[in-house]
Amino acid sequence: MKKVQTTCNYCSLSCNLDFYVENNEIVKVLPTSGYSVNDGFACIKGLNLDKQLTRHKPSPQPRIKKPDGTFEIVSWDDAISSTAKKLLEIKEKYGPESIAALSTAQMPFEEMALFSHLIRGYMKGNCDANTRLCMATSVFAHRGAFGFDAPPYALKDFEISDTIIFIGANPVVAHPAIWNRVKKSGRPERKIVVIDPRKSETAQQADYYYPLKGKSDIKLFYTLANYLIEKGWIDNNYIRSYTDGFSAFKAFVADYKLENVKAETGLEPEQVKELAELIHNGKAVSLWWTMGVNQGYEAVRTAQSIINIALMTGNIGRPGTGPNSLTGQPNAMGSRLLSNQAILPGGGDYDNIIRRAACATAMGVPDWMLPDKPTLTYNVIVEKINAGEIKALWVVHTNPRHSWTNNETFQKAMEKLDLLIVNEIYDDTDTSAACDVFFPVVPALKKEGTFINTERRLSALRPVLEREPYEHSDFEVFLKMGEALGMGELLNKWRTPRDVFNIMRQCTRGMPADFTGVDYDGIVGTKGIQWPFREGETLTDNDRRLFENGVYYTPNMRAKFVFEKPMADPLPVSKEFPYIFNTGRGTVGQWHTQTRTREIDAVQDAVSQNAYCLIHPGLASGLEIGEGDKVEITSINGESAVFEVRLTDTVQEGEIFAPIHYLETNKLTPSVYDPISKEPSYKTTPVNLRKVG
Amino acid sequence: MNRDTIKKREISGRIKVDRDKCIGCLGCMSACIVSHDGHSPRNRVVISSDKVSSPIFCQNCDLPECTYTCMCGAMHIDPATGFVLYDADQCGSCYMCVMGCPYGVLRMNKIDGKISKCDMCVSDRNGQPQCVDRCPMGAIAVERGVQA
Numbered sequence: 007m008k009k010v011q012t013t014c015n016y017c018s019l020s021c022n023l024d025f026y027v028e029n030n031e032i033v034k035v036l037p038t039s040g041y042s043v044n045d046g047f048a049c050i051k052g053l054n055l056d057k058q059l060t061r062h063k064p065s066p067q068p069r070i071k072k073p074d075g076t077f078e079i080v081s082w083d084d085a086i087s088s089t090a091k092k093l094l095e096i097k098e099k100y101g102p103e104s105i106a107a108l109s110t111a112q113m114p115f116e117e118m119a120l121f122s123h124l125i126r127g128y129m130k131g132n133c134d135a136n137t138r139l140c141m142a143t144s145v146f147a148h149r150g151a152f153g154f155d156a157p158p159y160a161l162k163d164f165e166i167s168d169t170i171i172f173i174g175a176n177p178v179v180a181h182p183a184i185w186n187r188v189k190k191s192g193r194p195e196r197k198i199v200v201i202d203p204r205k206s207e208t209a210q211q212a213d214y215y216y217p218l219k220g221k222s223d224i225k226l227f228y229t230l231a232n233y234l235i236e237k238g239w240i241d242n243n244y245i246r247s248y249t250d251g252f253s254a255f256k257a258f259v260a261d262y263k264l265e266n267v268k269a270e271t272g273l274e275p276e277q278v279k280e281l282a283e284l285i286h287n288g289k290a291v292s293l294w295w296t297m298g299v300n301q302g303y304e305a306v307r308t309a310q311s312i313i314n315i316a317l318m319t320g321n322i323g324r325p326g327t328g329p330n331s332l333t334g335q336p337n338a339m340g341s342r343l344l345s346n347q348a349i350l351p352g353g354g355d356y357d358n359i360i361r362r363a364a365c366a367t368a369m370g371v372p373d374w375m376l377p378d379k380p381t382l383t384y385n386v387i388v389e390k391i392n393a394g395e396i397k398a399l400w401v402v403h404t405n406p407r408h409s410w411t412n413n414e415t416f417q418k419a420m421e422k423l424d425l426l427i428v429n430e431i432y433d434d435t436d437t438s439a440a441c442d443v444f445f446p447v448v449p450a451l452k453k454e455g456t457f458i459n460t461e462r463r464l465s466a467l468r469p470v471l472e473r474e475p476y477e478h479s480d481f482e483v484f485l486k487m488g489e490a491l492g493m494g495e496l497l498n499k500w501r502t503p504r505d506v507f508n509i510m511r512q513c514t515r516g517m518p519a520d521f522t523g524v525d526y527d528g529i530v531g532t533k534g535i536q537w538p539f540r541e542g543e544t545l546t547d548n549d550r551r552l553f554e555n556g557v558y559y560t561p562n563m564r565a566k567f568v569f570e571k572p573m574a575d576p577l578p579v580s581k582e583f584p585y586i587f588n589t590g591r592g593t594v595g596q597w598h599t600q601t602r603t604r605e606i607d608a609v610q611d612a613v614s615q616n617a618y619c620l621i622h623p624g625l626a627s628g629l630e631i632g633e634g635d636k637v638e639i640t641s642i643n644g645e646s647a648v649f650e651v652r653l654t655d656t657v658q659e660g661e662i663f664a665p666i667h668y669l670e671t672n673k674l675t676p677s678v679y680d681p682i683s684k685e686p687s688y689k690t691t692p693v694n695l696r697k698v699g
Numbered sequence: 700m701n702r703d704t705i706k707k708r709e710i711s712g713r714i715k716v717d718r719d720k721c722i723g724c725l726g727c728m729s730a731c732i733v734s735h736d737g738h739s740p741r742n743r744v745v746i747s748s749d750k751v752s753s754p755i756f757c758q759n760c761d762l763p764e765c766t767y768t769c770m771c772g773a774m775h776i777d778p779a780t781g782f783v784l785y786d787a788d789q790c791g792s793c794y795m796c797v798m799g800c801p802y803g804v805l806r807m808n809k810i811d812g813k814i815s816k817c818d819m820c821v822s823d824r825n826g827q828p829q830c831v832d833r834c835p836m837g838a839i840a841v842e843r844g845v846q847a
Binding site (some may be wrong): 029032035036037046047048049050053178179182185186189210211389593594595608609611612613614618631632634650652 | 722727728732733743746749833
């Protein structure tokens with residue numbers, strides 16, 4: 007029996023799994039023993055990757071929608087040549103920016119890079135990714151504070167930290183392997199703190215829980231900062247030696263008094279004092295955030311308010327510390343670094359002449375092949391489709407008809423397009439079911455490439471199963487499409503995933519994320535390697551954190567305190583919409599829009615088949631709503647949807663929580679975005695509700 | 700084994716679940732798969748008609764139907780622990796135990812066609828049921844010294 011170690015492509019931990027294969031069938035799946043991230047443990051999704059494409063398996067050949075609306079399976083050659091012809095016609099008729107793409111953090115970065123090479127480089131269209139929906143906020147927060155998008159931690163810090171503070175993060179459900187590491191460390195003096203409007207599964211396990219009002223965290227952290235300053239519980243030596251802007255920050259937060267915190271955040275002054283004492287008494291304090299922070303209308307500044315707490319208390323660059331953003335998807339870090347969407351591959355703005363030259367040389371292309379500006383963002387792409395300006399959209403391994411905020415706007419966009427192309431493993435997702443061109447690509451179990459996980463760790467994806475006739479990887483589809491579009495010698499250096507890995511590696515040379523010391527085949531079967539790892543370096547520690555020397559990536563090499571007066575809520579509750587609609591992950595077994603996890607019987611047995619919401623018994627009784635009743639929730643965005651009710655005191659009285667795995671949920675979320683990151687504000691939508699059954 | 704001949708016995712422990720604490724994360728199933736070398740899990744979680752996550756574990760029943768229906772002696776009571784244990788070498792794969800289990804928790808192991816039966820992780824290097832260790836909510840415990 008053959009054993010193949012590869013990377014799980016569900017969440018951002020990118021666990022490694024061992025697949026045991028006989029006669030091209032997976033016999034069993036086990037977590038890789040000794041692998042840095044998950045060492046012998048994995049969640050139910052990863053352990054059931056062998057179920058993928060066992061229940062729902064499309065034809066291995068492309069599907070084209072005919073003019074009469076019916077579908078036809080055609081050959082790969084015909085599908086690619088006819089689609090290329092249509093793309094070129096649209097470009098010719100409407101201009102390059104009439105073509106756009108929505109890529110993904112679910113595939114190897116070699117495929118992302120090649121895809122952008124086509125869409126952004128050659129076609130001069132726009133290409134954003136579903137990372138915009140989850141991690142864009144952290145990117146901008148890091149860039150502002152550290153000078154580069156650099157999550158500073160190693161996951162090992164969970165085992166070292168004596169004070170772990172989760173903010174809008176629920177690792178019990180979202181990152182089970184991490185929670186396993188937190189529990190395993192078993193340090194009696196360790197404190198777990200959760201700050202979240204909802205008493206999440208993690209909050210239920212915490213030593214301290216602070217149920218603040220939704221989106222009031224920025225005010226909490228400014229108040230906390232002021233109190234820490236007043237008490238003298240700050241690290242003046244660290245501030246003086248390694249940071250910029252503290253004096254202005256100190257003056258700014260002086261207005262954030264304890265006496266106002268109850269009205270601003272819902273927390274008592276004593277709770278803020280207690281939190282400050284926990285930070286002061288901790289020897290290694292770590293602050294971890296995910297979507298509760300990232301998906302907000304002033305999310306970047308909120309994330310930076312967390313970073314400020316770490317900087318001012320010297321909780322960064324030491325074991326067990328850090329202001330740490332946990333990512334959502336397995337290759338979010340690959341997308342952020344190498345997808346050529348918001349920055350040049352490896353880093354650098356598009357007007358950076360030195361970086362342009364370095365990238366063009368590494369990529370083997372003339373300068374004109376590099377984009378000259380960041381992509382239009384996801385929201386603008388959708389808006390421009392609906393405005394009739396973008397005519398062709400290529401969607402790769404994401405399901406925006408379901409996951410996009412205010413998702414009816416994406417339904418309208420799909421109807422508006424002249425050409426919708428979808429790369430997917432399934433032909434029946436909300437987005438792929440009715441598309442014009444469907445490319446049935448193989449899953450990660452049949453692909454190769456590289457992932458970069460939440461702690462900057464590169465790990466290898468290697469084929470577990472051999473391909474069947476006609477099957478194509480995304481890489482092959484992109485390469486053939488590039489050839490059909492006429493890219494010719496512009497693809498000379500881009501023939502294989504290994505080629506693209508080596509190009510990307512060169513693009514990082516001399517940059518903060520330099521991984522020129524990582525070999526494409528050398529990381530196979532290993533524990534992975536975090537960036538940076540430069541050519542010629544020897545790996546002596548495989549759980550490394552950044553900024554241990556206090557040197558940052560800003561021009562003067564100092565970290566920056568970044569802050570701004572909190573903005574007014576763009577969508578406050580009102581008499582008409584008096585309740586807050588919060589969203590998030592529902593269970594461990596359900597992944598995003600459930601396209602893949604629907605194939606796992608163990609998961610399907612354990613989850614609701616219908617959309618449901620959590621309502622506090624106090625609110626429900628006032629509206630004569632009982633457990634299991636159906637309610638219609640009406641959103642400020644003008645849409646409404648029906649949910650089954652589950653009563654629980656884990657949500658606040660004025661808050662309704664709904665899992666993201668059901669189409670109904672994002673029907674109700676608004677077209678509101680952080681002004682800097684353009685990440686949607688999924689978490690605090692004003693709604694009303696009424697019982698309907 | 701004849702149900703009329705079975706004597707009262709001491710069971711070293713029985714899995715006990717607090718349904719109110721269960722969040723349906725399936726961590727217990729993952730733990731079971733991992734601690735049994737990738738074999739099909741010996742437990743399951745279903746969502747009940749009242750929409751509550753309901754984990755189902757082998758109860759090492761007082762009167763274990765699986766041992767009565769087993770024609771080969773593969774399902775047997777271990778005199779030392781009182782656990783109902785399973786000897787795959789003796790199993791004829793008739794699946795009568797699967798049909799007889801009142802909890803529906805026994806199932807065919809996908810790897811070898813034998814039976815996936817909870818062994819309370821007696822063979823695990825950690826020495827206690829891994830579903831208990833890995834449950835993030837503390838919903839699963841071992842009730843010790845049960846009289847059956």
